[in-house]
Amino acid sequence: MTALLEVEDLRVAYGKIEAVKGISFKVEAGEVVTLIGTNGAGKTTTLRTLSGLLRPVGGQIRFNGRSLKKVPAHQVVALGLAHSPEGRHIFPRMTIEDNLRLGAFLRSDRPGIEKDIQRAYDLFPILGERSKQAAGTLSGGEQQMLAMGRALMSQPKLLMLDEPSMGLSPIMMQKIMATIAELKAQGTTILLVEQNAQAALSLADHGHVMEVGTVVLSGTGQELLHDESVRKAYLGED
Amino acid sequence: MTTQTTAPETPSAPVAGRTSGALGMPAPVARALATGGGVLSVVSTFLAWTWTSEFPGDLTVYGYPGGLQVLVLIAGALTALFGLSSYGVKGLTGLTPAGGDGALRFASLAAFGTAWYTVIAISSTLGGVVNLEPGGYLAAAASLIAVLGAHTLPFERPEPDPLDPDESAWEHIKHRLAHGWQTVKASYAGGTPRPVGALPSYAEILIIVAILALGLTVFTYGIGTSYDELFIGFLITAGFGFAALNKAGLVAQASQITARHQNITMVGAFVAAALFPFTQTDDQYATVGVYILIFATVALGLNIVVGLAGLLDLGYVAFLGVGAYAAALVSGSPSSPFDVHFPFWAAVLVGAAASLVFGVLIGAPTLRLRGDYLAIVTLGFGEIFRITANNLDGTSGPDLTNGSNGIASIPNLDILGFDFGAQHDVGGFTIGRFANYFFLMLIITAVVVLVFRRSGDSRIGRAWVAIREDETAAHAMGINGFRVKLIAFAVGASLAGLAGTVQAHVTYTVTPEQYLFAGPIPPNSAFLLAAVVLGGMGTISGPLIGASLLFLIPNKLQFLGDYQLLAFGVALILLMRFRPEGLIPNRRRQLEFHEEAEAPAVLTKAGA
Numbered sequence: 001m002t003a004l005l006e007v008e009d010l011r012v013a014y015g016k017i018e019a020v021k022g023i024s025f026k027v028e029a030g031e032v033v034t035l036i037g038t039n040g041a042g043k044t045t046t047l048r049t050l051s052g053l054l055r056p057v058g059g060q061i062r063f064n065g066r067s068l069k070k071v072p073a074h075q076v077v078a079l080g081l082a083h084s085p086e087g088r089h090i091f092p093r094m095t096i097e098d099n100l101r102l103g104a105f106l107r108s109d110r111p112g113i114e115k116d117i118q119r120a121y122d123l124f125p126i127l128g129e130r131s132k133q134a135a136g137t138l139s140g141g142e143q144q145m146l147a148m149g150r151a152l153m154s155q156p157k158l159l160m161l162d163e164p165s166m167g168l169s170p171i172m173m174q175k176i177m178a179t180i181a182e183l184k185a186q187g188t189t190i191l192l193v194e195q196n197a198q199a200a201l202s203l204a205d206h207g208h209v210m211e212v213g214t215v216v217l218s219g220t221g222q223e224l225l226h227d228e229s230v231r232k233a234y235l236g237e238d
Numbered sequence: 239m240t241t242q243t244t245a246p247e248t249p250s251a252p253v254a255g256r257t258s259g260a261l262g263m264p265a266p267v268a269r270a271l272a273t274g275g276g277v278l279s280v281v282s283t284f285l286a287w288t289w290t291s292e293f294p295g296d297l298t299v300y301g302y303p304g305g306l307q308v309l310v311l312i313a314g315a316l317t318a319l320f321g322l323s324s325y326g327v328k329g330l331t332g333l334t335p336a337g338g339d340g341a342l343r344f345a346s347l348a349a350f351g352t353a354w355y356t357v358i359a360i361s362s363t364l365g366g367v368v369n370l371e372p373g374g375y376l377a378a379a380a381s382l383i384a385v386l387g388a389h390t391l392p393f394e395r396p397e398p399d400p401l402d403p404d405e406s407a408w409e410h411i412k413h414r415l416a417h418g419w420q421t422v423k424a425s426y427a428g429g430t431p432r433p434v435g436a437l438p439s440y441a442e443i444l445i446i447v448a449i450l451a452l453g454l455t456v457f458t459y460g461i462g463t464s465y466d467e468l469f470i471g472f473l474i475t476a477g478f479g480f481a482a483l484n485k486a487g488l489v490a491q492a493s494q495i496t497a498r499h500q501n502i503t504m505v506g507a508f509v510a511a512a513l514f515p516f517t518q519t520d521d522q523y524a525t526v527g528v529y530i531l532i533f534a535t536v537a538l539g540l541n542i543v544v545g546l547a548g549l550l551d552l553g554y555v556a557f558l559g560v561g562a563y564a565a566a567l568v569s570g571s572p573s574s575p576f577d578v579h580f581p582f583w584a585a586v587l588v589g590a591a592a593s594l595v596f597g598v599l600i601g602a603p604t605l606r607l608r609g610d611y612l613a614i615v616t617l618g619f620g621e622i623f624r625i626t627a628n629n630l631d632g633t634s635g636p637d638l639t640n641g642s643n644g645i646a647s648i649p650n651l652d653i654l655g656f657d658f659g660a661q662h663d664v665g666g667f668t669i670g671r672f673a674n675y676f677f678l679m680l681i682i683t684a685v686v687v688l689v690f691r692r693s694g695d696s697r698i699g700r701a702w703v704a705i706r707e708d709e710t711a712a713h714a715m716g717i718n719g720f721r722v723k724l725i726a727f728a729v730g731a732s733l734a735g736l737a738g739t740v741q742a743h744v745t746y747t748v749t750p751e752q753y754l755f756a757g758p759i760p761p762n763s764a765f766l767l768a769a770v771v772l773g774g775m776g777t778i779s780g781p782l783i784g785a786s787l788l789f790l791i792p793n794k795l796q797f798l799g800d801y802q803l804l805a806f807g808v809a810l811i812l813l814m815r816f817r818p819e820g821l822i823p824n825r826r827r828q829l830e831f832h833e834e835a836e837a838p839a840v841l842t843k844a845g846a
């Protein structure tokens with residue numbers, strides 16, 4: 001049986017500069033897979049390519065048995081791939097509720113949408129309390145919750161999260177990570193990009209370490225967590 | 239007596255952060271002067287201001303205010319009422335839910351501006367102040383006292399930023415100017431009004447009816463002003479008066495109440511508009527009414543494109559033109575090359591469809607590009623349309639539009655036996671040709687309002703806002719940016735076409751020169767855009783009010799002549815500097831323009 005997402009020898013360039021130089025990995029349904037790596041390694045570039053915002057110069061992307069190489073961004077969502085982009089990109093002047101509704105833009109099952117909005121409020125109660133407030137007035141961590149909640153509104157087969165813990169306090173970060181664990185327990189497939197390697201690897205089934213556009217190390221979450229070079233480079237141990 | 243802090247001990251040096259007024263006037267005196275000045279202004283309007291009825295409006299009568307005096311009477315009464323309310327007089331405090339002093343200042347400015355404008359106009363028209371009667375002097379003095387009193391009331395002064403000794407003298411001057419401006423702004427500041435508690439529905443509906451009646455009265459009065467001076471006075475009184483009501487917090491409370499009964503307000507507004515022809519004794523002002531309505535409806539259509547979807551269309555009037563030409567060609571006009579006479583419903587479909595096709599043709603290739611290109615292409619399209627219409631005269635090109643002579647003698651509409659060209663008697667009122675078209679146009683306006691509201695609140699409306707706010711994120715939501723933009727563009731175009739089909743019949747003739755980019759007579763593309771921006775992008779009432787003003791001002795102030803466009807430009811620059819969100823702000827837009835301002839806790843849906 002083939003994996004939900006198969007990336008093969010993917011290469012992406014900004015003009016002449018190649019930011020992703022031929023990476024391959026898989027995400028099986030129900031798994032949490034994480035990409036970790038230094039700044040500028042090409043993690044965000046990879047996710048943006050998967051969701052159709054960038055075009056690859058080479059390689060293959062197969063999602064749910066279908067090539068994504070030529071699918072425009074707005075159709076990728078329809079295929080079941082949701083992206084919570086780096087830097088959150090919520091709609092700051094819209095209400096929280098409207099942000100969530102936009103996440104369900106391609107759905108037309110009204111009762112289902114209402115149910116999922118309620119689910120997002122259950123997952124992040126603060127969003128429910130402020131549902132009529134402009135999203136830009138939320139704190140950074142709350143905005144991150146909104147970005148996640150919004151991405152979930154499309155009922156994705158695969159949820160891609162780009163640095164959900166960026167700029168958050170340790171407590172906020174724990175909360176976000178706990179939510180990711182909860183989503184995993186509910187059976188959501190997640191591709192997680194994180195700077196916080198410890199947290200990401202602890203809950204990931206598989207992980208890939210990226211450096212300047214290539215994957216240098218792959219393994220299960222536990223393997224990488226206990227790998228000496230990973231501990232040195234990403235967990236700040238000597 | 240009042241709860242205000244009294245002026246500081248050393249009045250000559252106002253201290254920042256404390257409340258104090260100008261000139262060191264003790265607060266009770268200032269308040270008394272302002273209120274008394276208002277009362278005296280009212281009294282003065284019952285006296286004669288001049289000896290001859292040569293000055294329009296006949297200001298020579300005792301005991302019966304006329305012309306400009308009525309406006310001073312209203313402004314003076316407003317000043318007196320706000321003054322008394324600021325004393326805490328029982329039953330009047332409800333007039334100033336957001337605090338009375340800012341409102342008092344603006345009301346006194348309304349009285350002062352109108353009274354002094356009148357007095358100066360009398361003197362210059364008749365040749366000198368000798369032409370003033372005591373009433374005129376009293377009006378001038380009383381309104382001056384009111385304005386002085388109101389402006390010496392204490393207010394919370396802002397802290398100046400400390401001066402940096404290293405800065406140049408020029409920087410210091412800029413610094414002081416900036417602080418001076420802050421102080422001026424602070425002196426007019428109003429508080430946030432308390433929210434209106436829920437009244438019984440019938441009371442709220444009565445209030446809405448009163449608001450609409452007031453609106454209709456003001457509008458009818460403005461249209462009916464029969465000489466320049468009265469219209470200028472009307473603008474002064476209405477402008478400052480509205481600012482006063484706004485500062486008092488009454489506007490905010492009114493919009494809270496209308497927001498609770500949106501549908502009733504909407505229907506009520508249409509009923510009020512439909513009453514307008516009945517307030518007129520001849521068809522002259524119904525003409526103005528129908529032209530305003532065409533202009534306003536097209537502006538509202540443009541607001542879907544500009545205000546909701548954020549697409550800058552500089553050639554929008556061309557879509558009105560396409561609709562008008564399409565309707566004219568199938569109207570049975572002798573100058574149309576087609577020998578057909580479609581019923582109106584078919585002509586409407588043809589007009590809207592023609593505009594829709596042009597909208598898609600222009601939009602499809604350009605909407606994929608960055609916004610700037612759209613502006614350039616639509617500007618070009620507007621001109622190309624006009625020039626093409628000029629050339630399709632059988633000589634320079636195929637014979638279709640009859641060139642610069644246009645399609646003339648378009649017959650009046652006849653819908654189900656109702657002849658739009660004839661007068662009709664309805665319940666004792668005579669309804670003339672233009673009033674007939676006014677009613678028809680009102681239906682078109684209702685259609686546009688409905689489309690605007692439905693789309694603004696719907697999935698597509700959210701998609702428009704999303705694309706405007708963050709295109710990347712919108713794509714990530716599965717929004718096809720190109721498609722939703724094209725929908726906005728096409729909807730906007732067909733609504734303009736719809737209005738064009740009526741316009742063709744109202745004006746009898748359709749010529750290329752009616753559809754300029756910029757020109758003295760609205761609607762043209764520049765004025766349409768200005769109506770949207772001036773009124774308030776993304777709102778319903780904004781473009782309607784903006785279009786009314788932009789139509790009436792050039793129409794009434796003929797003496798502006800060649801300077802009209804200059805004055806228009808200056809006014810637009812000032813407005814953009816001081817109120818970029820327009821007269822009627824959309825809450826979401828307000829957030830865009832005043833990021834520093836505290837965000838409203840609750841956002842309303844698009845449109846107000």
Ligand SMILES: Nc1ncnc2c1ncn2[C@@H]1O[C@H](COP(=O)(O)OP(=O)(O)OP(=O)(O)O)[C@@H](O)[C@H]1O
Nearest residue numbers: 014017019037038039040041042043044045046086
């Ligand atoms: N729009 C762009 N134009 C040119 N180069 C870019 C662009 N975006 C990213 N890059 C470059 O591509 C490389 C990979 O960037 P990317 O954002 O994918 O890194 P990342 O792994 O997400 O890093 P971080 O952890 O800091 O977010 C970097 O060298 C970056 O400078």
Ligand SMILES: [Mg+2]
Nearest residue numbers: 043044045086
């Ligand atoms: Mg990144």
